Amino acid sequence: MRLAFYLFTALAASFGLPELEAAPPARDAIRIVQLLRSDNVLRRYPDALPSLLRHMNEETTARFDTDPLFIQSLEDEQLLQNPILYINCDEQPNLEFSDGEKQALREYLERGGFLYLDAGIKASFLGSDLGHSYAAWEERPEVKELFSNIFPEKVFVPLQRDHELFRSFYKGLPDNKDLKIQANQKKLPETVLSFVEREKWPQGTYSFVGLRVKERIAVLASPICAMGWGKDEFGAWIPPISFRIRESSEGFNEKLKLASFKGGTYEVKREDGLKDILYSEPGQRPLWVQEPTGKWRIFKYYSGEEISNFAHAFYTRIGANVLMFALTN
Amino acid sequence: MSKLLKGFVFAGLLPLSQAMAWQAPVRVSPNLSVVLLSDENASVVSEANASVAPKPVRSSTQETINQAGLDLRHIEENVRSGAARLLGKYPSPASAAYLTFALDDRIARVRRAAIVSLAELYLNGFYIHEKPLVEKILSKLGDSDVEVRREVSALIPRLSIGLFRSSFEIVEINGRRVARAAPATLRADLLEIARKAFFDPDAIVRQNILKYHYALRLPLSAQVLDRLLSDSDLGVLLTALNRVPSSTPSETVVRRVEKLSRHPDVGVRKKVVSVARDSNRRHPGYRAILRKMTIDEEPAVLSMAAVELARLGEKVDPKVIQAVGDYLLGVAGASTQVMTILYAVSAFGDEAIEIYRELTEHTSSKIRTIAWQRLLTFDNGWGRADVWLPALADRDKTVRRAIVANLNARSRNFDLKTMEQLVSSDFVDVRTFAASSLQSARQNAAEEVAFDLLIDEDTGVRAQTIRALASLRAPGWLKIMSNSLLDEEYVIKRAALDGLLGDPVQGVKTIRKFVSEHPTDSITPLALAELKSRGITQ
Known part of the structure; x- marks a missing residue:
């Protein structure tokens, strides 16, 4: 994974970052930019991304600043200074972007930036219910419309189960050791485990769609994963997931x-x-x-502790894979 | 339970194949009113369309429930488990009764399906109020199948509604029949089952009963708590620690918590700090634990313990304070835990100043923001430009914005040196702040820097300067405004127009002159509209 870090350094160097207005102090950590339109918006899983970044720092040699950099607009000049943009679509009042923002996003992606659209996939039956994730295999209509304006010639393509994303750091589903439970403890009810292994998340995969820009996947969208990243200060997962x-x-x-x-x-x-x-x-x-x-x-x-723990462990592994993929892709 | 009605379906009436699967009669309480929905959702086949293949006719809710209820007695295990699954989709007293009955199935898979469906009923807002049914569900806390026990233990808070409903009983006192409140207590056998669940072989069940024992009005003795505090499962251990502040103070438990303060898992040690903080008024031993933890090898634990002690008014060793500062300087970002410690550092008193000063150089903008705010408050720095000016040189806009927000609320009687530094900033937001401060700055300072701001490269800064100058009515302001009305940028024109409108005599006169000389200018229509709204026509 040290290799991944070096690759990132090289990536950042070739990223064409504009010079800062004032000389910054030496930066030793990757900063994730997160779009947050307003401080007053109802946050969906505010502990999620910092927890995932802490997990990355603990489990990999990549070094992330666990404090995301919030921007209110994609025209913010700070976006171009950081290679990864995270947008939780469920956290946005709407997915409408001004022409200036669309232009800025296009430029960002063409210059090597990476965008992860969490909740960029949302099955229609979920409606306004934000507390659910469902593995549909197409981007939500608002995302489709947005990118049809930014890259009219490109479309999102579903990622196959054997895609490298699902092996970029973690492989497979969490086992008892990952879950920090005793070897003999039943990790999931039988029917649940069987469905999870065969259909829900086979080999630790999930529903993702990607959009390629300049021969690389520059945008990834998935059903909401952030709900599975959060940890409280004592290391317990939050919130419960069923x-x-x-x-x-x-x-x-x-x-x-x-x-x-x-x-x-x-x-x-x-x-x-x-x-x-x-x-x-x-x-x-x-x-x-x-x-x-x-x-x-x-x-x-x-629902229950074991279900929730398993889901959190899985979503965190998926989140880690996305970040590692963004650095090495 | 003995008062319940006889089952409404008898085994003898069933076909032999179904009767073989029979285990116990369905016991439906007489109080359960099964609503007959009179086929309200049954499809009607149109006679006019007789030639078209008829659409499958959906049965009514009652028919579906009744059929599933019958299927629960089928000889095939698959049919029984399917029926149990289906019943979870129909919240009704009858579904609840059938599913509760299915909890006695001899096959674990069917029992699992039944309990999951019961949980689904609760999840969809259907609560079972029939005490006998709820008692039956709770009794499955002693089921031989671990999945059933897990589901039941997770359901406990919801079960309590049916278990402890107020009721009355009729008793005979001196020959008179008297109605009196029935005690809302758990049946003795259920109490025993619930007690045993504290030591269930499965960690999830232990964890759930620890979390929800209060819902069963089941006391948690110091002895039981002590045993669970030595549980090998991390989840159980953390849940047991959660229970310590609300349990009766006991030497045994304090000793156990003290032992846990050396647990290899950092999360457990952090939890111990939190428990010791919450329990310190109930037993002196907890404060002693906190003191010992200020030498913990993990800086996060050490820091948590140190700030808690300081908050309790204890003097903390300077070396420990230094270690807290070092920890905060080394963290990669602002987590909830870090923020708690960061704010609590204030409890160290004067020694906190140095920590906050160092943290203004942290890589995290969130930490720098708080460090600056705290430092400026501690040091009475808001009134001293030499202290807060470095904060406005921070590379992160969020930090600068937070400082500016604080400064905006204070007197901004800035001198020339301060204004010059603000005006020469690389950051637009800082120069905008300088422009907005022109009004309150010392006169000589405002006059000296106003020109620089008027020719600033940023339109927003220039517009803000024009507004400030208009408010100040500085010498020559009318000339500046009328010139600005001719600016290429509409935002500048608008600022000048607003400024002029503020002076009903000279300002309005200038506008009238402008619109007559520049009838096609982009600002003219707005200027005319503004004049008209004030009853002035050209």
Whole structure:
């Protein structure tokens, strides 16, 4: 990983950073720029990014300033002085950017900058509910529109499960040692573990879409991951996270077609490009899903310490991989 | 439970295949009113469309629940677990009753599905108020399957609503039937099950019962707490430490906490500091623990202990204070913990000044901001330009902005030397601050630097200067304003117009002259509108 740090140094050198107005003190840490339109906005997971950066400092030889640099506009001159921009889309009042900001972002990305759009993927059925993550395989419409203005000739492309991003630092799912639990302790309920390993996060992968600029992935978007990064001062994960799991059972293909249902349906793009149809009733979490294969499965919700710990460990590994990918890509 | 009605479905009425899976009758309380929804959501097949293949007809909610209830008695384990899963989607007393019944299934997988569905009912806001049902759920804290126990233990806070509802009982006193409040206590057997859960083989169950024991009105004795404070699982240990400040003070527990102050895990030691701080008024031993922890090998722990002691009014060794300063200087960024320590450094008194002074050079802008603010407050520096001027040379705008915000709220009777330094700053925001300070600066200083600000390369600085000069009515200001109305930048024109409008006599006269001489200028329409709004027409 020391190599990664040197690579970053080289990257920063070739980044074409403009000269500062005043000579800065020697900087020994990478500063992440975070877009925060206003101090008064409701922060989604304010402890998240600093916790992830601390984790990076503890687990890798890359050196991050754990204090993100907040900017209110993409036209802020400080953006061009730092190679990684983080935007939590759920934290923005809206995803509307002025022409000046779009131009600044284009310039930033073309000059070697990297943008991570957390919550840049958001399944339509989630609506205004910000506390959920769902692995859809296309960027949210606002992101699509934004980048169609910035790079009209480019589109976001889903990352394959074997993409190097998922191996840039961590590989696979957390095990008991990572979770700091005893070797014999059941890390997840059986059905949950089986779904997680086979479908939810196989080999520690997740749904990402990327946009290439000058032959490299310059923008990455994913469902919200920041909810899984936060740690309190004693090292405990915050906030609690629960899992949405698909479960099947004898006769569900017939029963769920006929079972009582009063809500609406939503289409969500899958990894294979086909669409799932989600059944959801107002005031309740989604009930079940009709898959394009003709299979019907029910959504079950699991919560608890072990679920939360596992999810946090996973999202932190994903976050670490994104940062390492940004440095070495 | 004995008062519950007989089950409404009898095993004898079921087909043989289903009866084989039968374990116990469904016991539905007579008070459970199962709402018949009269097929309100059943689809209707149109007769007019008889030739078109009919759309599958969805059953009503009641039919779906009843069918799932029947399926819970099916011989096939898969069918039973599927039914249990489905029932979680229909919050209703009947679903709750069926699912509670399914908790007695002999197959763990079905019981798991049932408890997860019960949790889903609660999650969707449906609370079970039937005490017998809730007691049955709680009894599964003693289930043989760890997943069921985990789910039940996580549900405890929600179960307490059904467990401890106020109720009454009829008793006969001297031959008279008297209604009196029934004690809201846990049944003795359930109490025993819950007690045993403190020592469950599974760490998650232990952790949950430790977190939620109060919801069961289950006391946590010093003996039990002491044992859990020596738990091998980190999660249980941290949760047990959380319970210390609210438990009865005990020598055994204090000794155990003292032992934990040497735990290899830093997070545990930090927690010990926090526990010792919160408990220090309840037992003198906790303050002694804090003192010992000021020599901890981990600077973060040492610093936490030191600032807590200082907050309690204790004198802290200068070497320890120095170590706190070194720790803060070395941190990579401003975490919650660092911020807590940073603010608490003030408790060191005069020795804090030096720490804050050093921290104004920190790499983190957040830390520098607070360090500057604290230093200036401590040192009465807000009134001394030589102390705060270096803060406005900080490379980070957020630091400068915070300092300027503080200065704005104070008297800005700046002398020439101060104004010159502000005007010569590399930073636009600092020069803007200088421009806005023209009004309150000493007259000679304002006059001396005003020209420099008027020709500043930044439009915002120039506009601010024009506004300030207009307010000051400095000699020649009318000339400056009328010239500025001809500036290329609209923002400058606008500032000049605003300035002139502030003087109803000379200013307005200048504007009228301008609009008559420059009828096509970009500011003219606005100037005319402003004049008109004041009842002045050309």
